[in-house]
Amino acid sequence: MQFNSLAFAAFIAVVLSLYFVAGLRGHVRTQNVLLLASSYFFYGWWDWRFLGLLAVSTVVDYAVGIGIANHVERTQSRRGPKGLLLVSLFVNLTILGVFKYFDFFVNSAGALLSQFGLEPNLPLLNVILPVGISFYTFQTIAYTYSVYKGDTPATRDFVSFAVYVAYFPQLVAGPIERAQRLLPQIQSPRQTSAEQFKTGCQLILLGLFKKIAIADAVAGHVQEVYSDPGACSSSTLLMGTYLFAIQIYGDFSGYTDIARGVSRVMGIELILNFRQPYLASNITDFWRRWHISLSTWLKEHLYIPLGGNRHGAAKMYRNLMLTMLLGGLWHGAGWNFVIWGGLHGLYLAVHKLWMSATSRTVDAARGVLRKLIGGLVTFHLVCLAWIFFRAANEKEQGPLRVAWQVIEGIGKCEFKPTDQVPWTAMLLIPVALMIDYLSASRNRQLPLDARTPLFFRGLVYGSAVVMILLANSSGDVPFIYFRF
Secondary structure, three states, X not given: OOXXXXXXXXXXXXXXXXXXXXXXXXXXXXXXXHHHHHHHHHHHOOOHHHHHHHHHHHHHHHHHHHHHHHXXXXXXXXXXXXXXXXXXXXXHHHHHHHHHHHHHHHHHHHHHHHOOOOOOOOOOOOOOOOOOHHHHHHHHHHHHHHHXXXXXXXXXXXXXXXXXXXXXXXXXXXXXXXXXXXHHXXXXXXXXXXXXXXXXXXXXXXXXXXXXXXXXXXXXXXXXXXXXXXXXXXXXXXXXXXXXXXHHHHHXXXXXXXXXXXXXXXXXXXXXXXXXXXXXXXXXXXXXXXXXXXXXXXXXXXXXXXXXXXXXXXXXXXXXXXXXXXXXXXXXXXXXXXHHHHXXXXXXXXXXXXXXXXXXXXXXXXXXXXXXXXXXXXXXXXXXXXXXXXXHHOOOOOHHHHHHHHHXXXXXXXXXXXXXXXXXXXXXXXXXXXXXXXXXXXXXXXXXXXXXXXXXXXXXXXXXHHHHHHHHHHOOOOOHHHHO
16 A cells, blocks of 8 residues: 555545544553554555564564563563574564575575586575565564663563554654654553644655655656666766656655654654755765664664674774675665665775874865765765666666666766756756755754745645646556565
8 A cells, every 4th residue: 555545545534533533532552453453454455465474573572572571570680581582583584584585595596506507496485575574574673672682671562562563654664663762652642733733744745745746757767767778878877867866765755754744643753764865965974864764773783783883993894884785685685785785885984984084173164165075975976876776676687787787878978969858857856955955954854834934835835735636647656665
């Protein structure tokens, strides 16, 4: 069920009506039972067979959490038993590995053996990837790890925990929530205030605008470029690369805005997952702004446990690269995603090396210039890595082959005066950047708020609705991150 579909509009109308009635009566458990049933219905809309995987992760990690809590109470220890944590990791990572990575590693092994003249006949599962499995797996692992460390008390309310795992606004594409932040909200009585309802609806509208009027509007141009990059000139390939940067930002941040808006309308706050990433002045700053919940998860559950920066520069760079390589593989079972993660790991390592070798004390004018140049360099490095990310869609041609054709074609610098540049689509780039700028000013989380004149707000929101309706003529386009 897509957020930008009529089916979801009907679904959310029914859910909210029942939810508000239960909230007026102060029945938090009724609200949670409704959220749980709604979340399972929402997830089962894609394929009901995968509901069992969601239930297994929920039951196992609920039991692991209780087991850890009982052990801590009985022994008065600071941390839980590592064996129970390993049970959680084994079950969740096995499910993730079988359904997402088994065929990838088998195919990779077969390709390697064929280089030595062998013709292996290795078994493949050929299973459909369960939607959102990477997101809810990481979220439930974060819960057991937090309970194990003693940062979060284990919940004994199964319904609340099941809602935490399956909460439908952020189930299939995040943000990846911490248990200590989301669980208390689920367990507490809640009624939606007028301000929450208003700003929640504004977030939903903003998300739909980013998704439909920006991301979906440029998706066709991007597809034309990547379907046959060998036939495109350098300028066309470059424009396709820029447009995909806007597409994936509009698509993913648009989803997050809708998720946060729907959740806020229900009185539950989800974390901010994007903070104007293309305004970042360096690559480290970019990862503080892009997919914040994932970068935080990778830092807390991979980078720091690997040793972080505690054991010298060489091991720090190793830990950084391993974290980003695994982060790339988390996005998809393909070498193009590994390369994407590796590039970002290299960028981060070089930036840390640069910062350690240069002075950070500069005058104001040079500081502005450095940020401007750094921002341009960062944006283009991110776009270079996006080429490998986007090429994953072209499985028939081979993602790595497509990515190389795009990079090679741009490198030829063949700019023809007869090239037809999609100027209409290109105009959406400054629109997207302007939205980011307005959101960034004065630390706003919405482009417009109560400080903006009412007439101007009405004009902007009315125009956004018109643009969404006009741009939605091509039908519902799936969200990019729903396949992860």
